[in-house]
Amino acid sequence: MTARTRLVGDYVFTGTTTSEGTADEAGGLLAGGAVDIAADGRILGVGAPADLAAATPDGAEITLRNVGGLLMPGLINTHAHTPMTLVRSAGDGMALQQWLTDAIWPREGNMSPDDAHWGMKLGSLEMLLAGVTTSCEMYFFEDAMVEAVEQTGGRLVLCPGVIAALLPDGDVEPRIAELAGLHARHHNPDGRVTVGYGPHSTYDLTPDQVGRIAAQAREVDALLHIHLEETQSERQQVIDTYGRSATTMLAEADVFAGPVIAAHGVWLDDDDQQILADAGAAVAHCPMSNLKLGSGIAPITAMRQRGLSVVLGTDGVASNDNLDLWEELKLAPLLARGVTGETSALSAVDALQMATVDAGKAVQLPDVGELKPGSWADIIRIDLDQPNFVPGLAQDLLTHVVFAGSSAHVTDVWVAGEQVVADRSPTKADLADTINEARTRGTRLAEAVR
Numbered sequence: 001m002t003a004r005t006r007l008v009g010d011y012v013f014t015g016t017t018t019s020e021g022t023a024d025e026a027g028g029l030l031a032g033g034a035v036d037i038a039a040d041g042r043i044l045g046v047g048a049p050a051d052l053a054a055a056t057p058d059g060a061e062i063t064l065r066n067v068g069g070l071l072m073p074g075l076i077n078t079h080a081h082t083p084m085t086l087v088r089s090a091g092d093g094m095a096l097q098q099w100l101t102d103a104i105w106p107r108e109g110n111m112s113p114d115d116a117h118w119g120m121k122l123g124s125l126e127m128l129l130a131g132v133t134t135s136c137e138m139y140f141f142e143d144a145m146v147e148a149v150e151q152t153g154g155r156l157v158l159c160p161g162v163i164a165a166l167l168p169d170g171d172v173e174p175r176i177a178e179l180a181g182l183h184a185r186h187h188n189p190d191g192r193v194t195v196g197y198g199p200h201s202t203y204d205l206t207p208d209q210v211g212r213i214a215a216q217a218r219e220v221d222a223l224l225h226i227h228l229e230e231t232q233s234e235r236q237q238v239i240d241t242y243g244r245s246a247t248t249m250l251a252e253a254d255v256f257a258g259p260v261i262a263a264h265g266v267w268l269d270d271d272d273q274q275i276l277a278d279a280g281a282a283v284a285h286c287p288m289s290n291l292k293l294g295s296g297i298a299p300i301t302a303m304r305q306r307g308l309s310v311v312l313g314t315d316g317v318a319s320n321d322n323l324d325l326w327e328e329l330k331l332a333p334l335l336a337r338g339v340t341g342e343t344s345a346l347s348a349v350d351a352l353q354m355a356t357v358d359a360g361k362a363v364q365l366p367d368v369g370e371l372k373p374g375s376w377a378d379i380i381r382i383d384l385d386q387p388n389f390v391p392g393l394a395q396d397l398l399t400h401v402v403f404a405g406s407s408a409h410v411t412d413v414w415v416a417g418e419q420v421v422a423d424r425s426p427t428k429a430d431l432a433d434t435i436n437e438a439r440t441r442g443t444r445l446a447e448a449v450r
C-alpha cells in the first residue's frame with residue numbers, strides 16, 4: 001500500500017518545454033493535469049488524471065485534492081544572504097564600499113546566532129509565501145539557519161561564508177578549517193538542507209585561498225558559491241593587483257573544476273564568459289540588487305548565447321529590498337530586451353526555466369525545479385481566477401505568469417510533498433510571532449550603530 005496524494009490543477013507546468021523552447025500542450029503545460037506525490041515527498045507521476053490512474057497499482061491509497069489553478073515548480077533563489085532581513089534597507093543611497101563599512105557590517109557585527117535564526121526564519125517565510133521554495137545562501141550562523149528552515153519547511157542550500165575583512169587580522173585559516181566539519185554536520189541530500197562552500201570574492205580573498213576552499217569543496221562534490229565581477233571598480237582592483245581578471249585567476253587556481261555558482265557577473269568580459277561556459281559554471285543574475293547599488297546590468301544575453309547557464313537571485317535584502325524572486329523573473333527578460341533591442345533576447349518561458357529547472361541544476365539539486373517522476377514535490381499553486389490571468393489562453397498562460405503575475409497570486413506551497421503554505425498562510429511557523437521577534441531584533445541592531 002502506497003499512500004499518495006494527487007493534486008489536480010486546471011493546468012500543470014512541469015518546467016520542461018518542447019524542443020522549440022515553447023511550453024504548450026505539446027510540452028510542459030498540461031491542461032487539467034495532475035501531480036501524484038508519494039509519502040516520501042517525491043513525485044510519482046505527472047499527467048492527465050486518467051493516465052495516472054491507469055498507472056496506479058491496485059489497492060494503492062490516493063488522497064485526491066482538486067486544487068485547481070496552475071501548479072508549477074517552486075522558484076529557486078540562487079543567491080541570497082537571508083538573515084540580512086534584519087538590516088533591510090540599511091544605508092540606502094550610500095556608495096557600495098561606504099554602505100558595507102558604515103551601514104551593513106557594523107549591524108551584522110552585532111548579530112547573534114539568535115538574531116540570525118529569526119532573520120532567517122522571517123526571510124524563509126517571506127520566500128515561501130512568495131512561492132520561492134529553495135534558497136542558495138552565503139552567510140554565517142549555520143546552526144541557526146538550519147534550525148530556522150526546519151521550523152518553516154523551506155529548502156536550503158547552505159554555503160558557509162568566508163570573509164577575510166570581517167576576521168581578526170584578516171586570518172581566514174581557522175574559518176577554512178571549519179568548513180569540512182560544517183559540510184559533514186549539515187549536508188543531507190535526503191532531507192531539505194544541502195551544503196556548499198561560500199568564499200566571498202576575489203577582492204576579499206587571495207586566489208590561493210579560494211583555490212584551497214574549492215579543492216575542499218570538490219572532495220565532497222559540493223557547490224562553490226562566490227561573488228564575481230559585481231562592480232566595475234572591483235574588476236579594476238583585481239586587474240591592478242594581479243594583472244588579470246578574477247575569472248582568469250580563479251580558472252588558474254582550478255576553482256571551476258567543480259560545480260560553481262558565481263553571483264552577479266555584471267562585468268564579465270567575453271573571455272571570462274567563455275571560461276565559465278566551458279567549465280559548466282552558472283551565473284546567478286541579480287538584476288534588482290545590481291540596479292539598486294548602481295552596479296550595472298549583466299550581459300546575460302551574450303552569456304546565454306555562449307552556453308553559459310544564467311539563473312536568478314535576489315541577493316541580500318539590504319540591496320533589493322525583498323526576497324520576492326517574481327520581481328527578478330519579470331525584470332530579467334525586460335532588461336535583456338531593453339539592452340539588446342531584441343524582443344527575442346529572453347522569452348517568458350526561458351525566464352521561468354532560469355528560476356526553476358536551470359536553477360535546480362545550478363545549485364546542485366537536480367531533483368528540484370522540475371515536476372517529473374523522482375523529483376522532490378516542491379510545488380506552488382497560482383490562483384488563475386484573478387484579473388491578471390484573463391483571458392488566460394493556454395498559449396499565453398506562462399507569459400501571463402511572468403509579465404502579468406506576481407507573488408501575490410501564489411496561494412499554496414508544498415516542499416517535499418509537505419504543504420508549508422495553505423491559502424496564503426504558513427502552516428508550520430507563526431508568521432505574526434516571527435515578524436514581531438525579527439522587528440525587535442532588527443531595531444536593536446540599528447540602534448547599536450547610531
Ligand SMILES: [Zn+2]
Nearest residue numbers: 227263315316
Ligand atoms: Zn551577495
